[in-house]
Amino acid sequence: MAGRHRRPQNLPVGVVGDDAQVTQVEATVSEKADGAVVLTRYDSRDDAVTAIEQRESYGAIVLGPSSTPEVLTASAANPTVAQMLDELGQGMQAAIDEQIRAAVESQIAAAQQEAAARVQSLVEAVRSGQVPQIPESGPSAPVQIPAVTVTVTDIVPFAASDPRGAGLGVALFPLVLGGLAVGIVSTLVVRGSAVRRVTTVVVASVGAGLVLAGILQAAFGALQGSFWLNAAACAATIAAIAATVTGFAGLLGPAGVGVGAVFTMLIANPLSAAAVPVEFLLQPWGAIGQWLPPGAAATLLRSLSYFPDAATAQQWIVLLVWAAGGLALTLVDLPARRLRAGQSVAEHPLTV
Template sequence: MATSQSLERTPWWRLPIIAVGVSLIVGVVLLAFSWPAVTADPRDLPIGIVGSAEQIEQVSEAIDEQSEGAIALTEYDDRDAAVTAIEHREVYGAVVLPAEQTQSPEVLTASAASPAVAQMLQGIATGLQQQIDAQIHATIEESLAQLQQTVADKIQAAVQAALSGQAPQAPAPEASAPLTIPTVTVEVTDLVPLAGGDPRGTGLTAAMFPMVLGGILGGVILTLTVKGGGLRRVVGVLIYAPVAGVVLAGILQGLYGALQGGYWLNAAAIALAIAAISSTITGLAGLIGPAGVGVGAAFTMLVANPLSATAVPVEFIPAPWGAFGQWLPPGAAATLLRNLSYFPGADSSFQWALLGIWAAAGLALTLVDIPARRLAAGQTEAEHPLTL
């Protein structure tokens, strides 16, 4: 007679299927998290430039050769216009070329926008300095050659005068004037530096994960534990998101200093992001049943989060996935929090509106609750195995 223990044993033929399936899942997870970083290759990074047409043409060729197509230059009339563009996150930085050759060029950066791009601009500044030093060296060599030729001509004239019995002429005073060597140093100005408590920007990057995880956990737990219809889950999300926003903002800003700017504004942004993520999961559950919990959580963690451009600029992620990620809640939230912390002048209306749309759509689907309606209509799980 078979015992209960023998009945619960997994058949041998299922073991390789389970092992292979788990391996494939692990591979998908690894691919999802590593792909954006491994394939990161900057393309068309918007960088400003100020100068004359001749200067811009000359420097553009050098920058294109140095960056290999990673930078797309945008011309501005003056330094003030370039500064405004940086503060509004229209460009990551700018190269300001002087009107006079004896004046120093300036490279404007914003490490708070992206430490990686700021480092790239530092390399451009180094390349400009080498180019200027080479031009100064060539100018000095040319001046020395002219001076040597002038001295040689004077000596030759004096010798010929002496041979002809004439008195040699005294050299002109300017011929003995000292040779001046100009000093031109490329200046690098960080217009929007990272906070002193987060000099490398790791805190702001790390802040995104608990927010995304909080949104996923909220959606999963509310879906699995709150019974009695979609309205109760909607109320649960509306209570959970603001409380979680206040708590996370208190830890990330008050304790760690990862966020800057106004505390309540950051708390509101986090709350809206958590509502958008949580309601997406509860909404999918309201649309297709329990399977929606897994679909929503997997999509958010394995697709939306890696494409959020939290650690690297959007231009580092292969097109069109970088732009696509900005239409998802984690990407919109990452951009919004960075703007609120360091770029208050930037237009964040798109991010606020997008998160609000995601939250509203998710709550609407949660309220519809199609599985509950089917149960109320007397339909069975056998009729809808994936949605009941």
């Protein structure tokens, strides 16, 4: 099935460091990640943070000669990817600890060899009848044990009202159901001209958007940021889904309601990537899902809530185009045109 998950591919992650460090990280990621991560090099930590805040990267690995290693994550982008990066940080810490242990053991071995050489020289002097030259005692060089700790920093965490992101993860479901309900009611209950159905979709979408945004943001804390922007996104989502249903009905009659509902629930919704990164879906289905109303809505709501610097033009355009296109097809109203042309219901059984 198109929406079935597989191993992630090409998750964008940043890396900061000199040429040697970046080359080493690239080799390690290529060996262990098996295509799950694609690295993008940034000049500084600030550049990597900006990329994360603009949703161009899920996180970053920051290295440098004058700073301790750091792994940047964004749990609000996706907790699963943030956990992957946190595990990467633990792996880096383990590798560093192993290098430190090897270096300390090397220093101890060198000190032991030096002491053994001194003792041997004393023994040989005694055996040859010479007066052994006992070296002046002095403070021995301490074994150097460097302390290097990999820091993991969550750049964009979830809000305290939704610490695990559970509310945001399920926020799309009531919007999809609301859009389907508006579309079905507008088609099967509202009688009269297609203009009345279009008006019903627009008015009901605006009202439902305000109500659902209020519930999701004020009552459950699932949405963050501007209430009015979130309400507009909810209204646009409901309108796009409802217009899909009424648009199919404008072409097919009552059968269009079922086509619109099946398309939304069984095709568009599974491809929305509301709970998983787009990169977790089979390609090109993950990319296609972002051009359907549920996928655009899921990305838009997450960006409005936690990534205000991210570009959202594509998501707004997708929702508005689906809404406008669906309403235009609603106005076409082929069933009514056939009846006005004198064609009987018997000739078109699905026409009302």
